Each structure stands twice: as structure tokens, then as C-alpha cells.
Amino acid sequence: MDEIRDEIKNIEKSAERIKALAGDNHAISKNASIILTFTYLLRFDTPEVGE
Amino acid sequence: MDYWNNYTETLPREKLNKIELSHFKNLFSYAKSHSPLYAEKLKGIEAKEIKTFDDIKKVPFTYKEELRKWQENVDPFPYGGLLGVPIEEVSTFRQTSGTTGRPVYVPETYESWQWRVEAWCHILWMAGFRPRHRVFLPFGYNVYVAFWEAHYAAEKVGCEVIPGGALDTKGRVNKIIELKVNAMTGTPTYILNIAQEAMGMGIDPKSFGIERILGAGEPLPEATRKRIEATYGCKMFDHIGSTETCGFAATCEAQNGLHIIEPFFIVELLDRETLSKEVAVGEQGVIVITPLGRRSFPVIRFNTNDVAIKGPSECECGRTSGKLMEIVGRVDDIRKIRGVLFSPKTVEQLVRSEFPEIVEYEIVLTRQDIMDQLTLRIELDPKVGSGEAGAVAGRLAERHKIKTNLSCKVKVEPVGSLPRYDLKAKRFKDVRGDH
Numbered sequence: 011m012d013e014i015r016d017e018i019k020n021i022e023k024s025a026e027r028i029k030a031l032a033g034d035n036h037a038i039s040k041n042a043s044i045i046l047t048f049t050y051l052l053r054f055d056t057p058e059v060g061e
Numbered sequence: 062m063d064y065w066n067n068y069t070e071t072l073p074r075e076k077l078n079k080i081e082l083s084h085f086k087n088l089f090s091y092a093k094s095h096s097p098l099y100a101e102k103l104k105g106i107e108a109k110e111i112k113t114f115d116d117i118k119k120v121p122f123t124y125k126e127e128l129r130k131w132q133e134n135v136d137p138f139p140y141g142g143l144l145g146v147p148i149e150e151v152s153t154f155r156q157t158s159g160t161t162g163r164p165v166y167v168p169e170t171y172e173s174w175q176w177r178v179e180a181w182c183h184i185l186w187m188a189g190f191r192p193r194h195r196v197f198l199p200f201g202y203n204v205y206v207a208f209w210e211a212h213y214a215a216e217k218v219g220c221e222v223i224p225g226g227a228l229d230t231k232g233r234v235n236k237i238i239e240l241k242v243n244a245m246t247g248t249p250t251y252i253l254n255i256a257q258e259a260m261g262m263g264i265d266p267k268s269f270g271i272e273r274i275l276g277a278g279e280p281l282p283e284a285t286r287k288r289i290e291a292t293y294g295c296k297m298f299d300h301i302g303s304t305e306t307c308g309f310a311a312t313c314e315a316q317n318g319l320h321i322i323e324p325f326f327i328v329e330l331l332d333r334e335t336l337s338k339e340v341a342v343g344e345q346g347v348i349v350i351t352p353l354g355r356r357s358f359p360v361i362r363f364n365t366n367d368v369a370i371k372g373p374s375e376c377e378c379g380r381t382s383g384k385l386m387e388i389v390g391r392v393d394d395i396r397k398i399r400g401v402l403f404s405p406k407t408v409e410q411l412v413r414s415e416f417p418e419i420v421e422y423e424i425v426l427t428r429q430d431i432m433d434q435l436t437l438r439i440e441l442d443p444k445v446g447s448g449e450a451g452a453v454a455g456r457l458a459e460r461h462k463i464k465t466n467l468s469c470k471v472k473v474e475p476v477g478s479l480p481r482y483d484l485k486a487k488r489f490k491d492v493r494g495d496h
Contacts, residue, residue, distance in 0.1 A: 011068060043171075044171065047171055047172045047175050048175070050172055050176070050354075051175060051176060051179050054176070054179065054324075054325065054353075054354055055066055055068070055069065055179075056068065057069065057080040057083070057084070057324060058080075059072075059076045059079050059080055
């Protein structure tokens, strides 16, 4: 599960970077936001057990 | 065993509690800083004070009446102080049915909607919906959440979805046959209506080839489930949810209670007298829900007014989530009649299990002078001869007295005279005026 969580973080970083690079390109910006929606769900699917 | 999420669905209880506590604190902080309702309501409580799972009980309940109050004449229209995101982010409008008063308007962002859909994927997967299924949704989709969730989640789990709106019941029967539908969701009442319509057309519902049906919108007593399974030759599953909270519990293949979708929700079952203690397994409690990931419409400790029996966590399916064994009904629907507690669900259980000849019924509670009077209006299968109707009515009155300790009048109504429902059936009418 740790490897999956690391990959989710990588996707989040990439999606944030794409959003920043998108500028006023609505299509790219919106699709990057949608990726972040699904990483939010992936975090719910792979919760870490806090100490 | 086949799960939608084999990691979360088999986590041990103590780990689920830790995860849910963490989600709860996140939601608490978010709601307090983004939702005017909770900025006001949670004044004086800080997230850092919630250290253990039991500390959640320090947070006040949210009631439906509060949701209404915070929407009426409060900006931004129409969501008012319940909105947890900038209104520009809202992508979909939903509303409650308004059965108990003014409807509550529910804003969904793309994220919060997808979160709902993900919760619903658990429900459908538990009910055995798979990519091989062609799912029919016999309902006119509109402002209510019902069936939109099922539609999107069925797509997500890989089913083929057929929207069944804008058709009458006969048209839906024809569509089921035409497209060889093999799975369906619907209110138990309407699923039975479809079967009745088909039989009236000379078609045996078993010939549809439907394998799975998921009930929605109404409680599914055991007797009703068995009747539907026998009528269609399929397996019938159930779930519970609401517009405010999403679908939060569902039955699995074992068909023995409803699994709470954890860790998406915290579901508390609290004693009816003080609403302060979790009830023991086998006892009745009021359902209090916190959906843990919805930021567009944060709802914390929502008191549903529904009563359920707490089930054990163990299940032959291997899931470790908490369970609700049976939905008893709404607190609002339970009445004291001549000193006896009465739940309309008892009548449904009785009619569906012992009276296959009764195709529709309605319970009417009136008052004559100072005496409450219960009347069961029933509609019989047209195949039942007029000579037999009196005997059925007499037997129903007798069995009702034994089951509920209350006598009632039974009135046989003409075929087709009682209302039919495709969403929430309203078969209980209390017209006493002062209850």
C-alpha cells in the first residue's frame, strides 16, 4: 500500500504542475483538476492508519 | 471473496476507528472554516479536543430542521449557510423529497459527487453488480438524487446502464424484454408494480432473466425481499442512504444485515432515550451519520431519525465493517395507538409474507371521539373472487391483531384505486391532526 500511496502523491504533484503550466488553457486546467478529484478518492481508498 | 476495495473492507476494527477519527478531525476543521452553519455550531470546540473515537460524541448533532433554517433566506441562493465551497465550484443540484417539510437543497461539486459515486460502487459491488450486467433504472431522473448515484456508480463498476425514465410501467416491461436486461435497481414497491404489470400482460417476470435487483428509497422487509426474489427468480439486495448523507450501508451476498461503508462514513447507533450511548448488538438505536469526505456540503453527526437494530461486525463475507441488522423505521412513523407502539413496517411484513393476494395496501390512522382507529385499505389481485374478499379481510384483521396487539378495520377497495408509487411509497397516513 505504501508504494501505491507514493504513486498517488506523484500523480498529485504532476497534476498540480500541469495546472500551473496550463495558464489560461481551460481544457488542460480542468482535466488536471479532474485528476486531482480522483487522487482525493484514491487517498480515501488507501488511508494510512495513524498512530 | 471479491471486494470493491479489499484493503479498506477487511481492515480490523481498531484500524478503522483510527482512520475514521483522522477523517473526522479533517472534516471538522474544514467545516468549521468553510461552512457558515458549522462556523456557528462548532464555536467553542476545537479539533484538537477530539482525541479519541469517543470524543466524537462531544460534537453536537445536526438536525434536518437546522439544514432548512440555514438555507431559508440565507445567501448564497439556494444553498445558504450549508455550502462548503465557493458557489462557482458547484456542478450539480440535488434536493431532498420534502416529505417532512421544506426540501433541503444539496450542492455537489465534481469532487463531492465522485466521492458519493465511489461510496455507491461499494454498494453495487456488494450486491453482485458486475461488468457483465446490463442494468435498467426504471425511474424518471430529476432533481432527486435517487438513481443518479446508481447510474454513475453502475457505469463506474463497469456495467452497461439503461436509463428507464420517460416510460410508463408497460413501456418499461417492454424495454426490459427488448434489451435483455439482467440487473435492476428500484423501490421495492415499484419493482413489485413492474411484476404485476408484466403478469397483466401475460408475461412471467422470471422470463426476464434478471439476476440481481438492488432496492432503493424504501425499507426492504425480509418478507418483501423474499416475495420479489420468488416473483423474479433473482437475488434482491438492499441499501440505506439519504440525499443529505449518501448511501451509507448495504447488504452483501450473505443477505444478513447491511454493512456500513467504512471508512467513508461514521455511523453511530444511539439509544433512543438519551442519544448519548452506542447501543449493544441486537438493540435498537437512532442512526447518526457523518459522511467523511464531502466538502461541498459538510454534514457532521446528522441525526436521521431512523431507527435500526445494531448487528455484529462478523460476517461470512469477511468484511469487517459495522452492520445494521434491520431498519425498523423512522422515529416519526412510530406511533402510540391506544397505548401500544405501532410501526407501519409490521403491516408490510405481514402483508408481504402471508397475503400474496393483496397487491396494494394503505394504512390510515384516524380519531373518532377520543379513540384512535386504524384502518387497512387493501386491494386484491383481480383473480380473487368477490366471494373470497371478505375471508381475506377477516384473516388479515385477525393476523394484524396477533402481530401488533391492535385491532383494525379492513376495507377492500376496487382494483386500481389505491395509489401506486415509483419513488417513496407513502402507505401510512396519520390524519388525526394532533399527533
